[in-house]
Amino acid sequence: MGKQDNVHGEGNYEASRQYNEATRKFVASGKVDKAAHDAAPSSDAEALQLAAAEAEGRSRAKEEDPALARKAKKPAPAPGLDRTAPTAPDVPAAPKPGKGA
Numbered sequence: 764m765g766k767q768d769n770v771h772g773e774g775n776y777e778a779s780r781q782y783n784e785a786t787r788k789f790v791a792s793g794k795v796d797k798a799a800h801d802a803a804p805s806s807d808a809e810a811l812q813l814a815a816a817e818a819e820g821r822s823r824a825k826e827e828d829p830a831l832a833r834k835a836k837k838p839a840p841a842p843g844l845d846r847t848a849p850t851a852p853d854v855p856a857a858p859k860p861g862k863g864a
Contacts, residue, residue, distance in 0.1 A: 804810035
């Protein structure tokens with residue numbers, strides 16, 4: 764008997780490895796630009812048809828992924844750093860004598 768496959772769906776690690784390897788090989792082959800060019804609409808009519816299909820699909824979607832619309836935020840500085848210095852030190856400044864910690 765052969766090896767039994769008891770893992771399916773998102774947990775199928777072997778299928779995931781196969782997909783990732785095939786994707787790596789495709790990218791390394793240099794065929795990505797040609798495939799993107801071949802997939803582009805060949806006419807204005809086809810471009811309009813694709814845009815209409817995308818709009819219809821979006822109209823049925825629950826909501827847009829917030830990560831797509833959100834701008835990347837800069838991380839907040841760590842507490843205790845001198846925010847007035849032109850460049851913040853890597854190590855928080857030690858409290859000055861007479862100041863609360």
